[in-house]
Amino acid sequence: MTAEPSRILPVIDRDSEAYWTWGREGRLAIHRCGDCGYYVHPPVPFCPQCESRKVAPEAVSGRGRVVTFTVNHKAWVPRLPVPYVLALVGIDEQNDVRIPCNIVDCAPEDVTFGMAVEAVFEPSGDLWIPLFRPVQS
Known part of the structure; x- marks a missing residue:
């Protein structure tokens, strides 16, 4: 029997x-325009910047x-332990690309605005959920 995922999983499309x-x-994959270089x-x-396909x-x-x-203290998702941090992370390549994610591998009270983070991935079946943790030196 396969364990149920701890997160609500997305529907995947092309x-x-x-x-x-x-x-x-x-690897963290973000779409990028081949004409103007804008991340999408x-x-x-x-591309919303130059309308290229x-x-x-x-x-x-x-x-x-x-x-x-x-910091969420309510168990909105039954198998996701509380408390957990829900964040928007702006990627270094283009800060207006904001990734909704959980911050992991640190106490919720240690998360700060502007904190440097790096992607880690949680496997769930065929999917790999992007999460972020404080940058490891």
Whole structure:
């Protein structure tokens, strides 16, 4: 019997597949415009900056900074232990790309605005959930 996932899992489509699966190789995939270089997230097949259709997933550094966060003390998801941190992380490559995620591997009270973080991935079936932790030296 397979254990139930601790998170509510997304429905995967052609545009979002790389984001949810490249974590298997430890890579964070963000769509990028082939014409103007603008990063696009959530992943869509066009660039909102220049309207190009030459958009494809690209591996980024996986580094970023906590833009904002909240500490949840209520068990909104039954198998996700509380308290947990829900954050928006701006990636180093382009700060306006904001990834909603959990901050892990540190106490919730240690999370701060602007904290440097790096991507880690939690396997769940065929998916690899992008999470972030404080940068390891």
